Amino acid sequence: MTSTRRRTAVAVASLALGSSLLAACGGSEGKPTLNWYINPDGQDTLNQLAEDCSTDDYDIAIQLLPASATDQRTQLARRLAAGDSSTDLMSLDPVFVPEFANAGWLEPFEGDLADQVLDDDVLRGAAETVTWNDEVVAAPQWANTQVVWFRKSLAEAAGLDMSQPVTWDQVIEAASEEGGTVGVQANRYEAYVVWINSLIQGAGGNILDPDTVEDGRDAKVTIDSEAGAAAAAVIEKLADSPAAQPDLTTSNEGTSLGQMFPENGPGEFMTNWTFVYKNYEGLIGQPGGPADEQEFEDLGWARYPQTVEGEESRPPIGGIDIGVGAFSEHPDFAQEAAVCVTNAEAQSALAVNEGLMPSRQSVYDSAELTEAYPADLLQLYSESVDTGGPRPKSAFYSQISSAVQSRWHSPRSVSPDSTPKQSADFLTAILRGEALL
Amino acid sequence: MSTTTAPAQSPKNQRRRKEPKAVASDRSRAESRLALYLVAPAVALMLLVTAFPMLRALYLSLFSYSLTAPDDREFVGLANYGTALSDRLFWMDTANTVGIMIITVAFELVIGFVFAMVMHRLIFARGLVRTSILIPYGIITVVSGFAWQFAFSNTNGFVNGWLPFIGDDFTWFAEYQTSMVAIMVSEIWKTTPFMALLLLAGLAQVPEDMLEAAKVDGATWWQRLWKVILPNMRAAIMVAVLFRALDAYRIFDNIFVMTAGANGTESISFLTYRQVIEQFQLGIGSALSVLLFLSVLVVAFVIVKLFRVNLANARQEG
Numbered sequence: 001m002t003s004t005r006r007r008t009a010v011a012v013a014s015l016a017l018g019s020s021l022l023a024a025c026g027g028s029e030g031k032p033t034l035n036w037y038i039n040p041d042g043q044d045t046l047n048q049l050a051e052d053c054s055t056d057d058y059d060i061a062i063q064l065l066p067a068s069a070t071d072q073r074t075q076l077a078r079r080l081a082a083g084d085s086s087t088d089l090m091s092l093d094p095v096f097v098p099e100f101a102n103a104g105w106l107e108p109f110e111g112d113l114a115d116q117v118l119d120d121d122v123l124r125g126a127a128e129t130v131t132w133n134d135e136v137v138a139a140p141q142w143a144n145t146q147v148v149w150f151r152k153s154l155a156e157a158a159g160l161d162m163s164q165p166v167t168w169d170q171v172i173e174a175a176s177e178e179g180g181t182v183g184v185q186a187n188r189y190e191a192y193v194v195w196i197n198s199l200i201q202g203a204g205g206n207i208l209d210p211d212t213v214e215d216g217r218d219a220k221v222t223i224d225s226e227a228g229a230a231a232a233a234v235i236e237k238l239a240d241s242p243a244a245q246p247d248l249t250t251s252n253e254g255t256s257l258g259q260m261f262p263e264n265g266p267g268e269f270m271t272n273w274t275f276v277y278k279n280y281e282g283l284i285g286q287p288g289g290p291a292d293e294q295e296f297e298d299l300g301w302a303r304y305p306q307t308v309e310g311e312e313s314r315p316p317i318g319g320i321d322i323g324v325g326a327f328s329e330h331p332d333f334a335q336e337a338a339v340c341v342t343n344a345e346a347q348s349a350l351a352v353n354e355g356l357m358p359s360r361q362s363v364y365d366s367a368e369l370t371e372a373y374p375a376d377l378l379q380l381y382s383e384s385v386d387t388g389g390p391r392p393k394s395a396f397y398s399q400i401s402s403a404v405q406s407r408w409h410s411p412r413s414v415s416p417d418s419t420p421k422q423s424a425d426f427l428t429a430i431l432r433g434e435a436l437l
Numbered sequence: 438m439s440t441t442t443a444p445a446q447s448p449k450n451q452r453r454r455k456e457p458k459a460v461a462s463d464r465s466r467a468e469s470r471l472a473l474y475l476v477a478p479a480v481a482l483m484l485l486v487t488a489f490p491m492l493r494a495l496y497l498s499l500f501s502y503s504l505t506a507p508d509d510r511e512f513v514g515l516a517n518y519g520t521a522l523s524d525r526l527f528w529m530d531t532a533n534t535v536g537i538m539i540i541t542v543a544f545e546l547v548i549g550f551v552f553a554m555v556m557h558r559l560i561f562a563r564g565l566v567r568t569s570i571l572i573p574y575g576i577i578t579v580v581s582g583f584a585w586q587f588a589f590s591n592t593n594g595f596v597n598g599w600l601p602f603i604g605d606d607f608t609w610f611a612e613y614q615t616s617m618v619a620i621m622v623s624e625i626w627k628t629t630p631f632m633a634l635l636l637l638a639g640l641a642q643v644p645e646d647m648l649e650a651a652k653v654d655g656a657t658w659w660q661r662l663w664k665v666i667l668p669n670m671r672a673a674i675m676v677a678v679l680f681r682a683l684d685a686y687r688i689f690d691n692i693f694v695m696t697a698g699a700n701g702t703e704s705i706s707f708l709t710y711r712q713v714i715e716q717f718q719l720g721i722g723s724a725l726s727v728l729l730f731l732s733v734l735v736v737a738f739v740i741v742k743l744f745r746v747n748l749a750n751a752r753q754e755g
Contacts, residue, residue: 074714081504081717099505099717216506395505399716433501433517433721436524436708 032330033059034337036089037076039320040067042354046091046341049349053340058333060089060341069093069190073398080105080325087325088334089341092138094129094390095190095397097321101132102216102395107324107331108135109338116339125317125388126359132393133214137323139342140359142350144318145304145384146198149276151260151267152300154180165313167306168199168234171269175243182243183256183270186235188409191253193391193401194316195271196408199231201314201389202307207404207427208392216395221427223404228420230307235414249410260299261290271304273318274381277373278355301377303384314389319359357381402437403430491730498724504717517724526708527725531732534704537617538685538736541624545681546674548625549632556633557640574630582694585623586610589695613700620702623691628684632677639673640666675744679737686736687729705729 038046043064050060065072073096079087080100092100100106109117114136118127126140148171155162158174175182185191197207205227206213209220222228238244245268247255257279259268270276280299283289290296304315322342324334340346347358348368358364364382392400407423408414429435498517502510521527556567573581588594589609597605609615643666651661667674689706696702698711709729713722 070715077504077717078714103505103507216509217501396503399718402716433513433718434520436521436526436712436721437716 031059033061034088034330034334035063035086036060037063037065037087038091039065039072042350042356045349045353049341049346053337058330060337083327085327085329088328088330089338090323091320092323094319094321097129097138098132098393099395099397100323101137105326106137107326108137109335113335113339121360121362123359123361123382123385125385126319128390129317130321138321139338141320141322141342142347142356143359143385144273145381145388146271146273146316147301147303147380147384148269148271148305150269150300152298154178154266155300162300162302165303165306167309171305172238172241172243175269176241178266180266181245181259181268182238183245183259183268185252186248186411187250187252188405190401193404196231196404197391198304198314198316198389199234199307200227202311203227203230204311213392213394217431219394219431221424223427224420224424229416232414232416232419234307235411236416239412249412258288261295274357275355277377301380303380315384317388317390396431399430399437400427403427494723494726497719498727500720502720504719517721520721521724521728529701530703530705530708534686537621537688538682541621541685542678542681544625545629545632546678548629549636552633553636553640556637570633571630573627578627578690579694581627582623582691585619586695589619610696613702616696616700616702620691620695624688628681632681635677636673639670643669679740682736682740683733686733
């Protein structure tokens, strides 16, 4: 009895194994399947895109990456470092692109394809993220940027004219005068570097000299500058101000959302990504969101604040670029697919269904988007992406980011006199391989 | 009353120990030759699978080499070792690791001994109790890490509720000391059974007749423990300490799961992991692996020398 049962179990197991092996073989003989590694944002639409962009020549299969950016990067890097031929398409955070391209893990787009991926329609901030050594190494799919979100009533009470460019100083003062707060991202993580980078670029400086940043370890560290000090001054001012939120040192994109429409108090100014609009629109009448349509109307938006008065701000750039694996067995198909999943139609679907904003100007002007978003918000987004500032484009970006975080966190200890200098020394040592992170 | 240890296992053994070289008969020579042949395949296989990665790490540690900048690979000699050994972070992490090792092994030794006594002296439900004590050791470390992380959580954990002197919203993972406590509790819970198992083997070696003789001589329970049981278990205790100390020195899973190295709770293994896997710095990461390997050797050497452990003796060999 027992042995019969065991035999049956073995038979079933081998049958299951056999059929799955057969299925695997079938893939390589007939129509190839391209694997597209995506991050969890906007899965429904991405699944639809994978289906729509599959052709008679190939199918696109979605593979899900972990939720955290660090885990996404290490998983892809481990595959690519081992020369994995089954990594055909991948959704990449723009800061990973230089790292991956420098390692030779991305198949560059050439000739007509390159022109298609990067034509004049692509907004400048997004376009800058996909080039490396004068080659187009990825296709911009959607673009993220930050704007300052605020309660119109709060700005009005403080007498701050938000139709004109505002500075961080003005925003912090306006919030503290009226008992409001300023929401930022200052936990020890990537988005804190996003803030620091935008503050420094807004003062006309850079963490690393843009002319030598692509030289990797030999890049010139320029964070110890007037611009670095100006950035530190803003962080110090907010940390010392009553407008700082209690969880400033551990704040992330989600923590300050609840301060916009609090039960008591005038609300906040908050620099945050584009998802905020759809977030509050979906929360009308619910806890954490506006009480009704009228309160939702009180939500305002304006361009990212200036670090230095009179100098144009450089809003952060994020989003997703689509890269093609250098070891893919079907690089031609994969690049064709990459063009398909990043075309205007795909970008429009992502924006309307998922709130992930386009990297192409024409999509911002399309009827689908003007229906889904207020016209001035769309204009603000596209202008921000077009004039935004990239984070350092270096093959050592993850080390640079960690090094900056380690010296600028906690925001409560940042000082314009010492922090830029300390971080410059540490960053230099890290790049030279003379210190541990 | 003086300390009493059992004579070596048999009169024959005792004689052998006194004049070890005199007994190298033809037969024993043949036996040891056979033994060499028998272990040769295993040694060859071990060399293949362990020596290659070790030599490779040694080689890579001499380069400045990042996976994302393969063309910039540069021979730097021992510079990576200099960087690591002169860095504050390296020594902080080493101190953490040594601290975890000493504290956890000390707790495990005491608790493990109690468990071993219980398992040894049990009259009824032996199988049940032994199995229950061994369950934590059968659980994967990552799982135990998650379980204890939830237990210490300030939102859904039970630890805050059970401890009378701690508020319900106390955040264990917000600071260094409390995070370390949580990590060490998980580590101790998970590996004490292993310690108990090794000590149980040692307890079984203590001759019953000697204990009875001590009893007849009027020794109290406490005296029997300190003068008869523990001295006779010394070899087993030291093997247990050695194994656990080496394991504890390489602590990784609990830290990875519970704090991910936040608030300075990083261990040497975790530092190495971050350099190689997260930052793709193969050069400095390999140097750290080599240093980790060397420090494990040092720990083993110190324990063996300090406590004069005789591994062969612990295994009941002559």
